[in-house]
Amino acid sequence: MKPVKSIVTACLIIPAIAILAFGPRSDQDLPKDRVIVDYWEKWTADEEAQMREIVNEFNDTVGKDKHIYVRYVSTSSVNQKTLVATAAGVPPDIAGMWDGNLVQFAELNALEPLDELAAEYGITSATYKPVYWNACNYHGHLYALISTPSTIALHYNTKIFADNADKLRAVGLDPTRAPATIDELDRCAKALDVVDEKGHIIRSGYLPMEPGWYVTSTHLWFGGEIWNPATEKFTFTDPKVVAAYAWLQSYSKRLGKDAVSEFKSGTGNFDSPQNPFLIGSVVMEQQGPWMANYILNLKPSMDGLADSKGDDFNLPLADRLKRLQWAAAPFPSAVPGLKDVTVANFDTFVIPRGAKHPKEAFEFMAYVNRQDVMEKLCKMHSKNSPLAKVSRDFLEHHKNPYIQVFEDLANSPNAHSVPQIPIMPEVGTEMNQMIQTLVLHTDVEPLTALQNCQDVLQKKYDKFMEIQKAREAAGVE
C-alpha cells in the first residue's frame, strides 16, 4: 500500500511544482525596463479594440522612448471596481469612467486633481471646447481628461420622409429637412405614425422613450434647468421644466400608454439589426454621432452601400451625403431663438487617488489628447472631438458624414454637460422613475410628479451636505 501512496502523492506534487516553476506567467510579456501603467476601461467589442490600437501605438512610440508601458484591461462595471480598488489602496493608474460619476467621485476625494500635471503638459481651458473643459473641472480643480466625447442630435430617416412627402406637406412641413421646432416635430411625428385599427403602433414618427437615453435632459430643449448651483436647490417645478415633461407625457396621452408600452417592449436591441431606427419602425430619434457606426455595420443599405466594407471615407463629402437614407440635425427646441441645444457627454480618463504612477499615467492621457491621436480615436469610434482645434481632414473624412453637425453642437453655447451634483446617480434614478410614472400613468399631473421628485432629491441632497458638514466638524474626512 505504501509504494502506491507514494506514487500517487508524487504524481500530484511533481506536476504542481512544475507548473509553479515553469507555468504561465501573467507578466511574461511585460517589458522589464518600463513603468507599467494599469489602465482600466469600460469599452468592449469594437470600441475596446480601437482603443487598444491607440494603446499599442503609444507603447511602441512615446511609451518606448519614455519607458512607460500601458497595460490595458477592458472590464465591466469599471466605476464600481475602481471605487473598491481605490478604497482598498490598489487602484489602477488610469480609469475610463463616465462623466456622470465624475463629481460623485471627486466629492469623495477618490480622484487625484490633475491641475499641475495638465499645466506641465500645456493642457489648458483653450485645449478643449468650453462645455467639455467646464465639465472636467469641479470646485476649481481639474479631475479628468476626455477619452471620447459626444453630442446629441435628431436622427431621421430621409427615405421615410420622402415616401411620405405628401403627408408632411399636408401638415405644412418640408419633407426635405428636419423639424426645426418642437411644434414641427410633433406634427411630423403625428403625420408619420402608423397605428392599426386596434391602436397598436406599427410605426412611430417619434417617441421620446425610444431609445429614451436622454429623456432626463428633456428640459434643456425647453430652456429649463433642474438645478440651481448658487442656491443648491433643485428647480423641478420651474414652469419650463414642467412644460418639458408635460410634452414628454403628451406622446403617451396621444398614442395611448398601453400602446406606447407595448411598442417599446417589442423593439429590438440597440446594437442589433432589429434596432427600431434601422428597421424603420421609428422614424426620428435622439442619438449621438456613434449612430453612423451602427448604421454602417448593421444596415449599410441606409448608407446607400451593399455592405459595411463598401464605404470610402475619402470620397468628397457631398457625394457621400447624397446616397444616405438618413440625416442628423440639431434636436428642435421649444423656445423661439434657442438653437443648437444639446447634451454633451463624454468618457473620462481619471487618475484614482493613491495611483502608483500618476505622472506616467498622465503621459498616456496627454498622448491621447494630442490632436492627431484624439482625431484618430474619435474617427474610429465615430464621435466628435472634444478639442478646440479640429482638422479639415477630421470633418471631411469622418465615418459620420454629419460630423460637422455634432461639432457645431459641441461648440454651441447651448451645449449642456451633466449637472455637477454630488448625488447625480440618485438624481438620474429618481428622474427616470418620475418619467416612467408620467409615461405609464397619464392621469398623473406632471407638476405633481416633478414636485415629488424635487422633494425627494432635495431631502437627499440636504442630508448629504449635512453629513459632509458633520464629518468636517468631527475631522473625519
Added chain:
Amino acid sequence: MISRLERRKMQKGLAFISPWMIGFCAFTLLPIGLSLYYSFCDFPMEKPPFYRGLENYHTIAHDPVFWKSLKVTAYFALVALPLGMIIALVCAMLLNVKMRGQAIYRTIVFLPSLVPAVASAMLWLWLFNSKLGLINKALGPIIFSAPAGWIESLINHLFTFKDGPFHFSTPGWFSDAFWVMPALILMSFWGVGNTVIIYLAGLQDVPRDLYEAAELDGAGTFAKIFHVTLPSISPVIFFNLVMAIIGCMQAFTVPQLIVPGGGPDRSAYFYTMYLYDEAFINLHMGKASAMAWIQLLIVLVLTALVFLSSKRWVHYQGK
C-alpha cells in the same frame, strides 16, 4: 484530561484546517463584523466610516423604496416559492416512475439548471419580447382569435372606457408593471432541476414496504402520495423550503439583468437590487450594511418559524 496522543491529533487537525480557518476569519467573519459596525456609520468607501448611531436604520424605516423592494421580494417569495416547490416535487415524482429513457428525462430536467444565469436571462429576454418573442407569438392566435374578439365587443358594449375601446393584447412582459413579476416567476421555474434532484434522492429512500403496507390497507395513488411519500420525504421538503426561502430573499442576478432599476413603477425592484444600488451606485455603504443586517434578520426569523413548525410536519425515519 487530554492525552498526549489526542493533543497531537488535535494539533494536526487544526493545522490541516488552519488555511480554511484563516480564510474564514479574514474573508467572512471579519467582513460580517465590520458590516455590523458600518451599519451604524456613514461610509461612502472612499472616506473613513463616520459613526451616526441608528440613523441608517431610521432612514430605512422611513424609506418608501425600501418597503417597496421588500414588498416585491415578498410577492416573489409567496408565489414563486410554493409553486416552484410543487413543480419540482411533481417533476421528481414523474422522474421516479420506472420507464424507458428515464435517465434521458432526468438529464433534460436537470440541464437548464446548469445554464449560467446570464445566458438564460438573455434567452428569456428574447422569449418574452412582446413583439418578436416566441411566447407572445404563441399567445397571439388565442388572444386575437374570433372568440376573443366577441368578448372584446361584449365588454365594449357593456362598459365605456376613458382611454378608448377595450382590446385584448399580448402581455408587455417587461414593460407593463403588472406582467413583470409573473414573467420573472415563470423564469424562476426554469432552474428547478437542482431541487428536483434532491427530491428524487429523497423519493428513492422511501421504503418499499411502506407502499406495500398502504396497498394492503387499500390506499390509492393519492392516498399513498399524501400518507406515505410526502411524510417520508418531509425532511427533504424541509431542507428545500429553507434553501428556497434564503434563495428568494437573495434573488438578484436575473432581475438585475432583465429589469435593471426594477422596471416600470419599480415593480420588480428586489430587496437585493436596492441593496446593491445603495452600496455601489449611490455609495451609501452604511445604509446598505444596515439593509443586509435587516435581510439577515428576516431570513433568520422565517427560518426559525419553519424550524418551529417542522416539529408538526417533518418526520424523521427511525424516530
